[in-house]
Amino acid sequence: MNGYEFIFAGARLTMLPSGALWWGEAKMLTVSDLHLGKSERMARRGGAMLPPYEIRDTLTRLERDISTSGAETIVCLGDSFDDLDAAENMHETDALWLTRLMAGRRWVWIEGNHDPGPVEFGGTHLAELYAPPLNFRHIARPGAAAEISGHYHPKASLSLRGRSISRRCLLYDADRVILPAYGTYTGGLRSDHVVLEGLMRLETIAVLTGPDPQPIPMPRSLK
């Protein structure tokens, strides 16, 4: 698989250009923070009416990753829907599309803070998933090990001779992996934010998403 390969807790993992995590041995594809239905939720709450195409865009990328990887298990690591109503109000075409993607595969919905309950789509609903040796949950738990999580939408920037490029990124150290947000309408939290700095070890690597994922030492604030 094209991407950045690394060994974590004894498992050989690959971050794909899109920011999805591929675990070849288990044929498992993990994506985090899809935030499907974000535009619908904003409009419902009287906010701006954003272009209603983000579900389409996110599913297009997900479909591509599933077909190129040949994944048999898909783990959605929480905040898959922007809220539970957003899951219910999904446009019929989009809902059918998602159902079709799920067909014939093991599909695990991990609960997130945005979607704390089961949604009407099939699949397995779990608070956490233990797939030895890895633990999958939405929000990283301090002190945990071999943990794969999302929630924070990490991003990092790299300075290139006077210009600065900022990308979503995956963070990993000896204990945990934090996945970038996969959804189209998602922002990012800079890796030098106090929360991420506190959570991650000093020798953390940030892997930038993009056609050719690049690892860099996680940018930290200057102390």
Add this chain to the structure above:
Amino acid sequence: MACMTALPALFQSWFAERDWQPHPHQLEVLNRADSSAIMLIAPTGGGKTLAGFLPSFVDLGESPAPGLHTLYISPLKALAADMRRNLGKPINDMGLAIRVEDRSGDTSQTRKKAQRADPPHILLTTPESLALLLSYEDAPRIFASLKRVVVDELHALAESKRGDQLMLGLTRLMALAPDLKLIGLSATVEDPPALAHYLHHETEILIADPGPDPKIAMLTTDTPPPWSGGGGRYAIPEVLAAVKAHKTTLIFHNTRAQAEIFFHHLWLANEELLPIGIHHGSLSREARGKVEQAMVGGELKAVVCTGSLDLGLDWGDVDLVIQVGAPKNVKRLVQRIGRANHQYNAPSKALLLPANRWEIIECQAAIEAALAHDLDGDPPGPGPRDVLCQHILIRACSGPFQADKLYREVRNAGAYAKLTRSEFDECLNFVATGGYALRAYDRWQRLRQCPDGNWQLRDPRAARMIRMNIGTIQDTDTLKVRMKGRGGKALGEVEEGFAASLVPGDTFLMGGQIVRFEALREMVVQVSRDRGRRPKIAVFMGTKFSTSTQLSARILKLIHRDDLSALPSHTREWITLQNTVSRLPRTGRLLFESFPHEGRAHSCIYGFAGRGAMQTLGLMLTRRMESAGLGPLGFVATDYATLIWSLTEVTDVDTLLDPDGLSEGLDGWLAENALMKRSFRASATIAGLIQRNLPGQRSTGRQATFSSDILYDTLRRYDPDHLLLTITREEALRGLIGFDRVENLLRRSTGRIDHVRLDHVTPFAAPLFLEVGKVPLDGAGAETLMANEAAKLMEAAGLS
């Protein structure tokens, strides 16, 4: 019908007591007090604002009835506040019971509430505050008694979307107060009828005696200016001498960065410690306020400044204006010179300081144009529709409305007079439903049509959010700069992109001092004082002006004159040499030079279309050269020419410059252009798709907010005909990147290209080699750059 309205006795004696004579144009405004719209053009110091208010004073008289009578709108908050003090004087002297208050974003909530409940007779405000007032449900009550509106600095407002918003607001006011009279006040402009029409379709124009012609000259120096670059540092001794010889001097620069650098070097040479300050839009409000105070108090000999002092208060004793760098635009030059016009009947005095050889010619051309009263300017375009979208939202906040009526109403604004019904309906549809090809929000429409046909907010609570988004001023992404340490002093702002490129230890200029970058903390750039002498240059945002078309035409004519004696000898020799070695660019033809230099083929195109357009031309031609296999490596553009270097020489000039198919494949390039994305963000914010960043809101960099670039890319992919993309494209093509100028240039040059092939660099092309801002063509792409940089970092960290 010039029947002489006598100034009421009270006013006559007020003038008489002061030994003043009312100016003829002040009386004329009073004579025409019943005209539905007047525009008064008068120079600074001509008692313009008093003229604007005289009809109100006379009408209100000694014991006015309660209620809002006159609205005064200016582009500057400070001007509104200052006006309150200025008006207080005649009102008190004459014992008029007229209540004057100002209202802006700085006014307290309590005051604002009180003003709505019990409006003053005269309210001084800004376009944004007026828009906000109009969004309230009680707008009809507040404005029912309104008789007059005075719009100050109309010429400046007309150049931005703030003016468009104001004009739409005026159409609303005229609907609420049908008998309303408008007065527009303006500095000298090139096309008074166009500006008058912008204010109102039936505007009478009054032009006051402009006073004596200004005295403008080039600042002569012992050393000739450098071949390229800007800033005018070479002339610092002469500038200091001029400052010393005058009471107060304004030293105008075209960019903030140049103002900072010049100020820094001015002080290094200022051995007599003449009190000289600096004023520009990136400095903190406190810093600017201090300089303004010192200025009014007559404590400063000079102020180094930018467009931030183009408008505003009469600074009293300014008796000299120095323009550093070519003025780019004759109208702005004339208006800046007017800043030295402290006495109406005394000529103002100005010196032009060209920063390089080309600018000598441009300055001379500008001086001639100013003396010939030949002002430039682009004809105003149609009213931007993003502003109209916001206007519709504001209208909806104040209560239900009929689409037909609103359409008729907005067309009363000059800029929207030609708006078609379908263009209007597109905006209404966008505001109501998002206007997407995919009908996704029928349940959650922002506006909904009631059974009686009226439109109204689906959820009245949305009004709060809409109000927070009112306005058209874009805060570019800037970060505050503060001294390190607790409660560190605020110095000003820099562009976010600039801040991101800083590494600790980098130094730059801010408010005239060199500071050292320490850290970026909570979106604040923390700095410390630095004792070094060579700062890294600060890149502020701020517009880079392009030379106007009219001024460019004058430059072309000037170099062809038989008598070049108006120019210094070194410049004359340079022009003559170019004529001998190659050719002089000519009006109506396009000069294209080809020559080798340092093993590369070079092409120099003298388009004289202004920097923005010449830059765009460079991008378009190198794209064509790329597909023709000529191996373009880079280019650089100035206001006058574009220089391209490539592996292979261009031989088929006509095909390269063929205007047909120019826009083919341009869409893709345009769409990826960072300027387009910036333009989209601006329009999307104004039109209400994106919520404006409120101060402090961006500070956390939360994961919930995402970049407008994502929306832009999504729309392009799934809804390419969406209204906002149309608006973005219209704006970018018109203003941002000068595409129309490029197209005009190539169209009129077809079959009129002078291709000169030489074996060495030409005199006119030589300065281009020294230009900064070369654009490298990145065949390898950002990904490769990134991979290299990432590998280096990993290695340095011992992680590879």
